[in-house]
Amino acid sequence: MSVDAATVRKIAHLARIAVKDDEVAHLQGELNAMLAFVEQLSEVDVTGVEPMTSVTPMRMKERDDVVTDGEIADIVVANAPMTEDHFFQVPKVVE
Template sequence: MSVDHATVRRIAHLARIAVTDDEVPHLAGELNALLSFVAELDQVDVAGIEPMTSVIPMKMHMRADVVTDQAGADAIVANAPVREEHFFVVPKVVE
């Protein structure tokens, strides 16, 4: 996969990062280098290796998967800068 200049501009727009036209070629090179490194990781054989939660062996603490209503919707959105009923209102990002 290769990142072109239009993709760099699109990523910058979605991330809300101001990128000048002079920075686009450098960022495209950086993103392509990152993607090629990730592609190299795909070649590693991980068959038979268990997933880790830490570099130190430890037991994962499990909790019961039960529905709780500790705070209530009104308390959760109480400090939201903008809300509508029991929902957070956020700016539209995806067109």
């Protein structure tokens, strides 16, 4: 896959990054180098290789999946201009 100058400008626009015309060629080269590296990685045979969380074998820490309110409702709404019973109040905007 190759990126042209128009694609570089479109990516910059979507990312809300200001790119000058003299920078487009350099960024085009950088993006093409990244894509070439990704294509090179896709050539590696990974059949039989299990996903890893680290280079050393370890189990992920687990915790109970319990829904709580965090017990900090007063802190959460402390800076709100209007609250009621630990809820944010906002002005009515739809009639």
